[in-house]
Amino acid sequence: ILVNRYGSRPVVIFGGLLCGIGMVSAAFCTSILQLYICVGFITGFGLALNLQPSVIIIGKYFLKRRPIANGLAMAGSPVMLCTLAPLNQFLFDNFGWRGSFLILGAILLNCCVAGALFRPMGAATASVKTQATEEGKDALKEEVTKDAMEMSSPMNIPMETTTEEEGGKDCCEKINQYLDFSLFKHRGFLIYLIGNVLMFLGFFAPIVFLAPYAKHIGIDEYSAAFLLSILAIVDMIARPTTGIIANSKWVRPRIQYFFSFSIAFNGACHLLCPLASGYTGLVVYSVFFGLAFGMVCAMLFETLMDLVGAARFTSAVGLVTIAECCTILLGPPIGGTLIDTFGDYKYMFIKCGAVMVLAGTFLFIMNYYNYRMLAKEEKERKAKEEDPKSVRTENEGRNNWNKEIVRDGPELEPLREEREGLKKEVNGT
Template identity: 25%
Template sequence: MSRPALPLFPGWFVVAGAFAVTFVGFGGAYTFSAFFEPLRQTFGATRGSVSLVFSIAGFLYFSLGVISGPLADRFGTRRVAAAGMILLGVGLALAGLARSLIEVYLAYGLGVGIGVGLAYVPALGAVQRWFDRRRGLASGLAVSGIGVGTLALPPLAALLVEQVGWRATYLLLGAACGLIGLGAALLLRNDPAGLGYAPDGLPALASAPPPGGLTVSEAVRTRRFAGLYLACLICAFGVFTPFVHLVPYAMDHGVPAARAALLLGAIGVGSTAGRFLLGGLADRLGRETTLLAMVGGVAASLAAWALLDGFWPLMLFAAAFGVFYGGWVALLPALVMDAFGGRSVGGIIGLLYTSVALGTLVGPPAAGWMFDATGGYRPAILAAAATSLVGLIVLAATFRRRN
């Protein structure tokens, strides 16, 4: 049974739920930089081994989309995302109780990694099905939660670490993120057909066909998927380096810890702007062209980072990098829907994000180990810029082919 279009399309509630899920999920995950030095000092660890905590979580929350997407298609986005948000809160809280770095790997790495992995791709996949004409805008608004979370939660965590210690801070974050995330997950719905709507709030026809497009097995056999996968893999080697190493880099260059934590907030500001503004702009200018510009901007900003020190130059870098990173993340789900249709969009996005998972697993620890070996961050930062440039070349070649 169809329903008339309403002034406030229910799809925007789905966008709001996805925004809040990404806010607490990635905002909670990116607080890791505030805990970097306390963990290193508490457990007497190297920078490479501490970086591996974040990378385990990142590997899991990007790779698990290949499982959580199909699970959401079968059991419902709301149930799968709710389970993920509960695990996120439990993982953060247990990290505060860890007695060794191995226990931090297990609590934070597994709890945060699996928790965000169960929620992220299902939430984004649901948003894609609710919109067509305004898909870029809706996707950008949904993932802007990552930027706002990066703006708000890492500086808050740094302040709490100074006031109550890192263990109590993890307990507080776990409780807050778990409760807020669970409430947000309840706003999610798989697709508009269940409420009698078509995408964008149009009344659905009683005999409307199911969403068209490729299955996961059909999509992975296309050259376009292979190109997207390779480009994302290469870019991910470097793009997550600032989320782990920008704060310790700034502290090495004389920036106090409390101010250094604000640099991640600047990434959040830029990322939020990129997600809010560039998603809608890409709908008009072309999503492929805009994504190429974003990846090129990531490479250029990382190269500039290698030459900078001092708080304000690093703030400018962080904000610029955030814009380009935010635009990149905002556009990927919409491009997947453009290329392969909505039939298995959750599963295809999830499989594509395994490339980002592998890059995240390798990149930040490699940067830490390069620092341990050379005594400085410049080689690692230049390597991050170089991988982003190679990823841009692969992506441009992929878009040149139309199949």
């Protein structure tokens, strides 16, 4: 909503300010509750205002190489995952936790600088769009027929029913202007939404429990932490590489299948994790997990943009994020509950793997169905265009039907009575 109303640049700058304020305020906190508010709520809200505009603006500037741009943009997350943990430890050892929050707040204020570099769409593009709109309006005016003029005459205008309905429509139109709820009628969007909501039940939990699982099987603390670094390094390489592959002429026309495979591959890695023995086995798992994780993240937003288009992408991201947040929050607690119940980490990995394989299979089957339906609809549309007689007959029938409704509708009865009264007065004089 904010991006549609104000644009990406001011939203990112405001989000950067919130991030800086939240982290600096955390340095002066005296209770856990205050830390929750400053770091969790204020900083978290600021980071949310940074992520979505950054993804949305890619779709406005890139088309031909958009998958590559998405892959490169999403590669920033694993870079920070590699460097942030040792940086936090260094700051804590040298400046304490209060000093660490102050320095991290200053670092996050650089989001404002990044937001200032977001170049809005130029005036030339806007003028071209305006000119095209005006030309379209002129063309429509020229195509007004005699029947349409008759229907718009004072004697044939339908009376307004109720002002409440009109006010309700205005309110809905204003809301729909910033958040397009008509996306819930979009077949591809619904398939994507259901598959992703299911996927996120098992997407983040393995990252949360990887290091504790390594400690559980007897691996020392530093070696267990290094597994996350291995995962992040592979993830950092996998994201732009996946973007390049997804941009190829063989993959991009059917990128939804590639995305489905990536999710299922991710789930297969988790299902095989309990079979890994020793530290070497977990290193191999971390490599494949990082590869699969990077593949999914690189195409997460690209596939959505491929389905709904750049014009509706802003609303689609907002609606998808709202739905996904629920399962993102539920995934790790459910995994922790399984660990506490059975006293073993393998059931958590099996649960995550099974959910993701199911999500990948669902997306693959439903995307196949969606592609078939789109091809069928396109074929029917072309058949109608090639037969102008049937289109003209259909339009004439629709116009005649509308005219009969307007002329004979009960809502025009007061107008007809008034007209008859005027005729009688004229005859009487």
